[in-house]
Amino acid sequence: MAQDAMARPRGATLRDVATVAGVSVSTASKALNGRAHVHPDTRRRVMDAAERLSFTPNVLAQNLTSGQSGTVGLITNDLEGRFSIPILMGAENAFGAGKMSVFLCDARGDAIRERYHLQALLSRRVDGIIVVGSRTDVRPSLGHEIPVPVVYVYAPSDDPEDLSLLPDNVGAGQQAVDHLLSIGRRTIAHIAGDPTYAAAQDRVRGIQHAMAAAQLPLVAPTPFGNWSEAWGRAATRQLLATHPEVDGLICGSDQIARGALDALRDLGRDVPRDVAVVGFDNWEILATGSAPPLTSVDMNFEALGRMAAERVFAALDGERQAGIVTQPCRLVVRGSTIDGA
Amino acid sequence: MAQDAMARPRGATLRDVATVAGVSVSTASKALNGRAHVHPDTRRRVMDAAERLSFTPNVLAQNLTSGQSGTVGLITNDLEGRFSIPILMGAENAFGAGKMSVFLCDARGDAIRERYHLQALLSRRVDGIIVVGSRTDVRPSLGHEIPVPVVYVYAPSDDPEDLSLLPDNVGAGQQAVDHLLSIGRRTIAHIAGDPTYAAAQDRVRGIQHAMAAAQLPLVAPTPFGNWSEAWGRAATRQLLATHPEVDGLICGSDQIARGALDALRDLGRDVPRDVAVVGFDNWEILATGSAPPLTSVDMNFEALGRMAAERVFAALDGERQAGIVTQPCRLVVRGSTIDGA
DNA sequence: CTGTTAGCGCGTTCAC
DNA sequence: GTGAACGCGCTAACAG
Secondary structure (H helix, E strand, O other), rough: OOOOHHHOOOOOHHHHHHHHHOOOOHHHHHOOOOOOOOOOOHHHHHHHHHHHHHOOHHHHHHHHOOOOOEEEEEOOOOOOOOOOHHHHHHHHHHEEOHHHHHEEEEOOOOOHHHHHHHHHHHHHHEEEEEOOOOOOEEEOOOOOOOOOOOEEEEEOOOOOOOOOEEEEEHHHHHHHHHHHHOOOOEEEEEEOOOOHHHHHHHHHHHHHHHHOOOOOOOOOOOOOOOOOHHHHHHHHHHHHHHHHOOEEEEEHHHHHHHHHHHHHHHHHHHHOOOEEEEEEOHHHHHHHOOOOOOOOOOOOHHHHHHHHHHHHHHHHHOOOEEEEEEEEEEEOOOOOOOOOO | OOOHHHHHHOOOHHHHHHHHHOOOOOHHHHHHHOOOOHHHHHHHHHHHHHHHHHOOHHHHHHHHHHHHOOOEEEEEEOOOOOOOHHHHHHHHOOEEEOOOOEEEOOOOHHHHHHHHHHHHHHOOOOEEEEEEEEOOOEOOOOOOOOOOOOEEEEEEOOOOOEEEEEOOOOHHHHHHHHHHHHHOOEEEEEEEOOOOOOHHHHHHHHHHHHHHHOOOOOOOOOOOOOOOOHHHHHHHHHHHHHHOOOOOEOOOOOOHHHHHOOOOOOOOOOOOOOOEEEEOOOOHHHHOOEEEEEEEEEEHHHHHHHHHHHHHHHOOOOOOOOEEEOOOOEEEEOOOOOOOO
């Protein structure tokens, strides 16, 4: 778009800088890279020339030598970018902004497209691949023929030789219970999400475990459904009809929790006075928009992304690692459990 | 992670393939690229060797010659990825998956970080830059010193020499009105979002224009607030208190619309029978979760992304273009305006 | 201190 | 039908 862009389509090169500064290319290289054995005056001139030409080193060419590209590929299967974005941010931040760039591509849950993107990424010589799934269930490994480290996030690989990073959904369930107990609730029920999701089962396990530890029963058997607000509304109405004494309600997702809040209001129950409600995911747009705003357990995706990037580069440094690593979740308290919070 | 990965950290090169196949590099190159003057048997051997070594051509090196990298940088200021993701998908799909890859980076609305990412992207020799803003207000241009085409999406550049792509928010307002009129609503009100956003003002203009064209007044002066559900709830209560006759309600965003639905239910109004409600943005998670689901005007981000990518490459082909281009929006009808839809 | 030379991985002429 | 030579932009050994 710039005028000079047409004349010099790809920007100034080191050669241009060297010419302008009246030195050789290698001297210019050394000067700009702050390496020794360069006279201060020479360095000045080179720096000035670079400045004047608004020279940008070609990282690709730089890395042609080193073999690394400072680039990571992120293959997601999470259409809405709900997980991918925070994970990407985390990865980007792992080494300071700009030091590493992330290719993002969406495979839409399609294995063919996934391999296609994998190929495209490898051909661009990414230093590593981060694969993000849309559910915490195991997924097929991309295999071990890949010449760069691969880290699976959220959806673990079915191959124990691979490294998979997961949020601790069991712990998340425990945190939800512990919070309700800490604010004095004793008559607690859980409305779970889609039973085919490992995340749903894990959260249930964590909840049951924490309740058992407190020597309390769940006031009703846990109903499973899906992750929708509609399910939250229906299940809550059902639950309150049979167990009106409930004073603490854990919902399998923020969407379910939103449905629960709706139903509770329709039933004339005050939240949090009559019933305290906790969700999972801490999906901002849902959790902060409701009345009252929703207490929720955050999956810490950003930390997962940061860790994923770190592991990729650790693997490049030869550090072999495998198995499933879980990352603790984080409870975010809002008005649905503590008035005015 | 793979065993061979440690031995040959960066994957097989064309040279490796040639060696294994017992031919020269150039022969291997021609064979793999399906070019003529290669004996079929030779080609076979080369292909086999490439297969065996799981050889991936290095696009970076390929493009070292052509000067293009098949890569676009996407700088976003939209933290939640609400706009960026669909725009990215659109860009990715513009030329068929894998043909082009997208670097995504988030500048968090910070000009410094933006320039930093710009630098990082340029140094990776992207073929073009797409800048995505979080609001449709004009934003400072990145300047014309950039050696690749830049396209601004959602937030237009303040420099008319730049190319900016925007959703047609005025048209979106008109579509909302036309839809309500088409289902027989005549007593229409609008609850606007944050008045400091151009998008809010544009939608208001479109709505006023369409109402004027139908020779109908808005039943109440349009209140401005912010984009939240809380504002939607408050404004709706206020509106219904003074104008209980409203039968069509246009909300400045899906969040506001969700708040409106809440308030309407509290007031005992049936949606859509008593009041039909339309939102803007078609934010799936909000629009489909409510009861009833929300009719909303979609901003067509994916189309914007596709167009952005096309314009980048058109510019590379020398096609100069500038100014602001708007893209029509798309009404998505659901149960909040037509029963059961 | 500075310049020269040799690659990095690949496609692309060219001569053979 | 094949192979050597060149270049892309840069860094890293060496020479000077």
